[in-house]
Each structure stands twice: as C-alpha cells, then as structure tokens.
Amino acid sequence: MAFSFESPENNTRHRCQARRHGDWAIFTCPLCPGFERRLNLRDGTMQTKPAADPYVLHEGIFVPTGLEQTYSLPN
Ligand SMILES: [Zn+2]
Secondary structure: OOOHHHHHHHEEEEEEEEEEEEOOOEEEOOEEEEEEEEEOOOOOOOOOOOOOOOOOOOEEOOOOOOOOEEEOOOO
C-alpha cells in the first residue's frame, strides 16, 4: 500500500464563490474560512490568502455584469 500526499487524483477541488468589490473579483471558499483569492479586473493581478489545507485545489469563475469577458481561475 502506498501513501502519497501529492498525488493529483487525491486532491480535493473546491468551487469558490465570486463577488465583485470595486476593481476586484473576490473568490471565497464556503469550505475554507481563511481562503480568499482576489483578481484585479483591470490589470490581472492576483492575490491569494492560502487555505489551511494546501492540497485543496480551488476553482472559481467570475463573470462581470455587462462584460463579455469571463475570468476564471486556472488552479
Ligand atoms: Zn476550499
């Protein structure tokens, strides 16, 4: 039996919730209270406060109202 902490198939994926705050799209995870990822809609800057569990992958999509572009998180 093998034990691995980094095997991709063992990673959990969390779907983030997105909201807009000024120029930022803010993604938060309903399952990880400390996790927050911000995406600047003007210059694409991303800031992340890591979750307690670094092996959880977070994904989320933010669709700005009135714009055709879709911003998505690669992770
Ligand atoms: Zn999470």
